[in-house]
Amino acid sequence: MKHILNKNTQEVLQAAQKQCQQQGLRFTTKRSNVLQLMLNENKSLSAYDIMAEYKTQYNQSISAVSVYRMLDFLIHAQFVHKLISSSQYIVCSHITCHHAHEIPQLLICDTCHQVEEISIGKLLASELEANIAASGFKLQRQQLELHGVCISCQNLH
């Protein structure tokens, strides 16, 4: 399976627009702006970070509530992931990919807040499932969030 990861902002925005059209979703200017803003920043952001950046980049105030609603939209459209463990948000690395989204495994750098999104392999996924199924437990949200230090930040110190 070939992964063509997000390359540049314009390409991703166009892909997002297209996907919304196909599904009858409204890709409004503000939603587009929020996604663009998140693409520009190369790290995870809190909703309030986004609110502040929006003001800076577009010279227009938006409310926290609106940010949360736009994030909800972007998450449902599968353009954005929420990092539960840090209450932050990050653009999905696979918007321009054409395959189904696998169980995302998010490597979150606690130093620079960059997030690497790698897919958990089929084998590993099924082992995890088996491990869990032994308890009769039925998984709902499938997303692994792992905290640590990225390779760049390791090399700095």
Added chain:
Amino acid sequence: MKHILNKNTQEVLQAAQKQCQQQGLRFTTKRSNVLQLMLNENKSLSAYDIMAEYKTQYNQSISAVSVYRMLDFLIHAQFVHKLISSSQYIVCSHITCHHAHEIPQLLICDTCHQVEEISIGKLLASELEANIAASGFKLQRQQLELHGVCISCQNLH
């Protein structure tokens, strides 16, 4: 490796007390009360839940700040786990065990908030590590939190 999981409250409290003595930690009445309270409830609780329950069960008000501090203590003593994904707290299932604590894998029921703590196997752990190491990423916190529905709640509906 044999796991003797926590059985009854008294046994666990005594084990906790003993471990604190051995390590020169103070297992104060309030800390003990909080742990006992958490053992009585068979589910994860928020800090504010604990504050309210404390008032109910011990007829004495304690502040949120104190609850957070006691939770910090109990977490450092390895008696309690924090569920990052839900901002809740749960007693470790292995207080009375005598082996080292492995990478905890917490199966969190989103219906009844009961948490099953299973250990991730050696094999699975090393596969995960390898998967992650491929990115040069260095893990810090090792705790997997998985959300879903427990077997009891599946059988209800």
Added chain:
DNA sequence: GTTGTAATGTTACAACATTACATTATTTTC
């Protein structure tokens, strides 16, 4: 008992998130 340290209390506030209701923009229907 005095002194030092750890535990707890009090107050204020920061950060993240939701609810309820009003207004504006867009689409649909006629």
Added chain:
DNA sequence: GAAAATAATGTAATGTTGTAACATTACAAC
């Protein structure tokens, strides 16, 4: 194209989780 319906956004208030700063109390060491 105007009216009605629906979706998006704004505004205000509030809820939830968590921390900072400083005061007080309990306890141990001497």
